[in-house]
Amino acid sequence: xxxxLANDSPKYRNSLICCSPRTIEADSxxxxxxxxxxxxxxxxxxxxxxxxxxxxKKLKIHGSASREEVERAIIQCxxxxxxxxxxxxxxxxxxxxxxxxxxxxxxxxENNGESRQxxxxxxxxxxxxxxxxxRKQYCDHCSGVIWSIVQASYVCTDCGYLxxxxxxxxxxxxxxxVVMTEKGEFEMSICPEKGLAAQDYKCAECxxxxxxxxxxxxxxxxxxTGLYFCGTCHWNDMYAIPARVVHNWDWExxxxxxxxxxxxxxxxxxxxxxxxQINSKLFNFITELQWVHKMRTDLQWMxxxxxxxxxxxxxxxxxxVQLGDVNNKYSMAHLQAINDGxxxxxxxxxxxxxxxxxxxCELCSGKGYICEICSNNxxxxxxxNGAIMCEKCNSVYHRSCWLRKGQNCLKCIRLEERKKSKTDxxxxxxxxxxxxxxxxx
Amino acid sequence: MSSxxxxxxxxxxxxxxxxxxxxxxxxxxxKKFSNQYKATIGADFxxxxxxxxxxxxxxxxxxxxxxxxxxxxxxxxxxxxxxCVLVFDVTAPNTFxxxxxxxxxxxxxxxxxxxxxxPFVILGNKVDLENRAVSAKRAQQWCQSKxxxxxxxxxxxxxxxxxxxxxxxARNVLAQETDAELYNEFPDQLKxxxxxxxRNRDGDNCAC
Numbered sequence: 001x002x003x004x005l006a007n008d009s010p011k012y013r014n015s016l017i018c019c020s021p022r023t024i025e026a027d028s029x030x031x032x033x034x035x036x037x038x039x040x041x042x043x044x045x046x047x048x049x050x051x052x053x054x055x056x057k058k059l060k061i062h063g064s065a066s067r068e069e070v071e072r073a074i075i076q077c078x079x080x081x082x083x084x085x086x087x088x089x090x091x092x093x094x095x096x097x098x099x100x101x102x103x104x105x106x107x108x109x110e111n112n113g114e115s116r117q118x119x120x121x122x123x124x125x126x127x128x129x130x131x132x133x134x135r136k137q138y139c140d141h142c143s144g145v146i147w148s149i150v151q152a153s154y155v156c157t158d159c160g161y162l163x164x165x166x167x168x169x170x171x172x173x174x175x176x177x178v179v180m181t182e183k184g185e186f187e188m189s190i191c192p193e194k195g196l197a198a199q200d201y202k203c204a205e206c207x208x209x210x211x212x213x214x215x216x217x218x219x220x221x222x223x224x225t226g227l228y229f230c231g232t233c234h235w236n237d238m239y240a241i242p243a244r245v246v247h248n249w250d251w252e253x254x255x256x257x258x259x260x261x262x263x264x265x266x267x268x269x270x271x272x273x274x275x276x277q278i279n280s281k282l283f284n285f286i287t288e289l290q291w292v293h294k295m296r297t298d299l300q301w302m303x304x305x306x307x308x309x310x311x312x313x314x315x316x317x318x319x320x321v322q323l324g325d326v327n328n329k330y331s332m333a334h335l336q337a338i339n340d341g342x343x344x345x346x347x348x349x350x351x352x353x354x355x356x357x358x359x360x361c362e363l364c365s366g367k368g369y370i371c372e373i374c375s376n377n378x379x380x381x382x383x384x385n386g387a388i389m390c391e392k393c394n395s396v397y398h399r400s401c402w403l404r405k406g407q408n409c410l411k412c413i414r415l416e417e418r419k420k421s422k423t424d425x426x427x428x429x430x431x432x433x434x435x436x437x438x439x440x441x
Numbered sequence: 442m443s444s445x446x447x448x449x450x451x452x453x454x455x456x457x458x459x460x461x462x463x464x465x466x467x468x469x470x471x472k473k474f475s476n477q478y479k480a481t482i483g484a485d486f487x488x489x490x491x492x493x494x495x496x497x498x499x500x501x502x503x504x505x506x507x508x509x510x511x512x513x514x515x516x517x518x519x520x521x522x523x524x525c526v527l528v529f530d531v532t533a534p535n536t537f538x539x540x541x542x543x544x545x546x547x548x549x550x551x552x553x554x555x556x557x558x559x560p561f562v563i564l565g566n567k568v569d570l571e572n573r574a575v576s577a578k579r580a581q582q583w584c585q586s587k588x589x590x591x592x593x594x595x596x597x598x599x600x601x602x603x604x605x606x607x608x609x610x611a612r613n614v615l616a617q618e619t620d621a622e623l624y625n626e627f628p629d630q631l632k633x634x635x636x637x638x639x640r641n642r643d644g645d646n647c648a649c
Contacts, residue, residue, distance in 0.1 A: 078482045092513040095483040095506075099518055102486060106501075123517035158520070181516045181552070 062169065070105045077101060096123065119154060119168055123175035124161055126154035126168065140258060141167035143232045159262050172206050173233070176262035185272045186242040186264075186332075192226035203230035205259060222257035224264065229257045237261040242272075242332055246279050249286060251339060264332070271322065271329040288338050292323075295347050298383035299324035302354045305364045305381075312364060315354055319346065355383075369396035372410050448498045450614050451521055452607075455543045456528035457536040458507025461566040464597035465528060466504045469607050474598050481506040484514060493611045500611060519551035523614045524560045526606075529575070531565045531594070537575045537583075544587070560613045561590045564606055569596040 065073075077098045084091040100120045107116055119126040129148070137146040137153070141163040146153045152165040158177035196219060201210055203219075204227035210219040220234040221227075223241050238253035239261060245251060256264070275282055275289070283290040303324040306312030316324075323334070337343035358364040358381065368379035369387075372395065380387045380396055388399045390409040397409075454462045463481050467473050470487040486503040503522075505514065525547050529536040544561060553559045565580050577594060584592040591613065593606040 081482050086508070092515070095513040096515055096517065098483040099514065102484070106486075106488075120517070123515065125517070125520070158517075175517060178515060178517050 067105065067108050070101060070108060074098065074101045074105065116168075121168070121171050122173065123158075123178035124156040124171065125158055125175075126156050126161075128165075129153045129155050129162075137162055138235075139163045139167055140173065141171055141232075143235065159266055161262065173259055176259060176266050179259075180263050180267045180270070186267065187224060187226075188243050188246065188278055189226075190241070190243045190247060191221075191223050193221065194226065196228055199228055203228065203233055205229055205233040205257070208232070220255065220257070222260050223254035224256045224260035227257070233258055235261075239264050240332070240336070245332070245335055246273060246275060246282065249282065249339075251336075267332070269331050269333045271325070271327070271331045271334070273330045273332070273335070274328065275330055275335075276328060286338070288341065288344050289335075292334075292338055292343060292347060293328075295351060296323050296328060298351060299354075300326060301381070301383040302351070302358065305358050305367060306354065308367075309361060309363045311361060312354075312357060315357060317350070320350060320354075323347070371396070371398045371401050373397055373401035373405050448496060448615070450498055450500050450523045450611060451503065452500055452524045452526060452610060452614075453503045453505065453519065453522045453547070454526045454528060455505055455547060456507060457530070457533075457539055460507065460528045460530040460533070460536050461597045462507065462528050463504050465564065465566060465595065465603060466502050468597045468600055468603045470502065472600070474600070476598075480508065484518065489607075491608065491611050493608070493615055496615070498611050498615070500607065502607075514550075516550050516552075519547065522547075522551050522553075524562065524610050525551070526562045526564060526610065528564045528566050529580075530567050531575045531580075532567055532570050532572050534574050537565075537580065540583070557588065558617070560610070560617050561587075562606065562610050562613070563590050563592045565592070565594045566597060568594045568601060569599045 077094060081091060081094045081098060084094055100122075103118070103120045104116070107118055111117060117128050129152070132148045137148060138144065139146050139153070140161045144164070146162065146164055153162060154165065154168050155162050156175060156177075159175045161171070161173065161175065163171060196210060199210075202208065203210055204222075204225070208217060208230040210217060210228055210230055212218060217230055219228040220231060220236065222229055222234060224239070224243075234255070234257040236255050237258065237260075239256050240251050240253055241256070242264070244254075275293075283293060299320060303316070303320070306315055322331075334343060337346070358368075359379070365379055368381050370377065371380055371387075380398065382389045382394075382396055386399050387396050388402050389396050390412060393409060393411045393415065395409060395411045397405075454466060456462055458480065459478065463479075463485075464474060466487055467475075470489045481504055484503055484505045486501055488499055488501050490497055490499050492498070503518075525544075527540050527543050529540055531537075540563065548556045548559065551559075563580065563584050565575065565577070580594075581592055584590040591609055593602045593609070595602040595606055597603060
């Protein structure tokens with residue numbers, strides 16, 4: 001099979017000729033309950049996202065397995081689950097495999113053993129592709145061309161992994177959607193490279209042996225994961241790297257592996273990056289970012305006004321909902337838009353529209369504030385530049401008035417006095433007088 | 442009303458171990474009950490066809506192992522779930538307390554489009570037993586506070602309310618789907634319940 005795959009490799013990957021089939025003997029690596037004991041710590045999460053495929057090698061069932069065979073595999077898998085340590089990584093993947101087997105059994109029952117319409121492997125949800133694509137497609141497993149007119153193929157509905165029908169049972173990449181959703185953040189150290197020895201001189205995904213001596217199967221470094229891959233799992237895709245962006249504001253595209261490519265494409269618009277926590281110095285360095293960050297707090301206030309107004313809710317665009325969120329995280333798409341300046345202009349426009357609505361709308365402007373210190377009739381809002389809000393009682397003052405009054409909140413003082421007057425009757429009179437003296441002209 | 446389209450509902454049953462998830466599923470699908478406790482391994486499912494308002498609905502009911510926490514089943518498992526059934530044991534208060542965390546973790550893993558209105562159903566199981574520890578009122582109150590989740594008191598052993606509960610699940614999910622089509626332009630609905638009236642009316646609480 002390897003030879004057949006090798007002949008139709010994608011054009012742009014000049015150095016790849018051959019990929020070896022991954023059929024390491026089943027018995028050489030036997031899952032043992034003692035190998036992974038105890039809970040998986042967060043530090044090891046990367047390993048857990050790309051597990052050593054111990055499960056499938058022992059329990060592997062071939063593509064055209066019958067119902068009985070799948071049922072037998074289910075029983076076997078159950079036994080392995082029971083023998084594995086609780087909370088271990090091994091158990092996690094065994095359980096997932098068990099679920100996949102059950103899905104498969106159901107699919108077999110439904111289609112009476114005909115070719116599989118839906119396949120679940122390693123977190124992927126594959127469906128059979130029926131439309132013929134006009135674009136040239138390559139198999140994510142063997143990197144060969146998919147001749148969609150004559151060859152059937154599967155595509156994962158979650159991550160977009162594409163492969164030949166014949167390759168489906170050999171898929172070794174875990175669904176990028178599962179990996180990213182479980183991790184919930186990007187790798188934030190710049191190219192955490194450990195070297196080939198740490199990988200046992202094997203491709204980080206398919207475990208093909210890698211050596212710099214062999215030109216046909218050279219190791220390729222993935223700049224995102226810092227791991228080495230073979231040409232089949234690393235197509236020299238170029239992408240901007242989140243860690244480099246957040247630390248260096250470096251938008252240069254670098255070579256990454258296929259898994260990293262899929263993870264980054266999927267998560268490009270997901271708000272995963274807490275710039276404030278990871279690198280707060282970036283705000284001083286990139287003024288646009290600082291400006292956007294400030295605008296976001298304004299948006300949060302505007303959101304409270306708009307949510308309660310029927311007309312206002314129509315202004316809650318997707319951009320607004322994303323940026324007006326309290327968690328203050330950024331997606332790569334946001335950062336990119338900040339870099340090319342489009343977010344700044346979009347946001348200015350957006351806030352202007354919202355501000356215009358709130359000040360004009362009767363419902364919204366009714367919820368504005370009047371500065372108690374200067375008592376002039378101008379309505380102010382918490383998102384106004386010249387306004388400041390008391391952190392304790394949420395009343396709003398002009399910033400200048402607030403400074404003039406020695407940064408004291410009148411309402412807080414009043415509340416304090418009332419509390420005192422309740423507990424201690426003697427002090428009431430003096431306090432009230434003091435109050436009046438001070439604040440009524 | 443009657444649409445010929447085949448509908449498949451993916452229902453996931455969650456709850457601490459030993460609350461009767463498997464028994465409930467077995468009672469509903471196979472009409473059988475066994476007193477013998479046998480821990481579920483990983484996850485298993487059964488399917489059953491029910492008829493809701495002239496529509497044939499296939500319910501794919503996934504029973505999970507209470508011991509397995511969420512990490513092992515993972516996002517791929519929860520993806521595409523239409524309804525989540527949370528089960529607790531009315532004789533064991535701890536199983537009731539952990540409902541909250543099951544609910545939260547389900548929402549994290551499944552990340553449904555509209556988490557606020559995702560259809561949950563709470564089942565208080567084992568009502569046939571004498572030593573009840575969680576009152577119906579308490580459970581009902583909790584459900585009301587969580588956006589009015591439907592609550593049923595069931596007994597998988599005596600087949601009390603099991604049929605009704607699952608029928609309601611199917612109905613609610615279908616209603617949700619049509620609802621979503623009709624009302625998705627109004628994302629934030631405010632529910633004003635009678636309880637809120639009259640609260641905060643005392644002059645003492647006024648913040649001015």
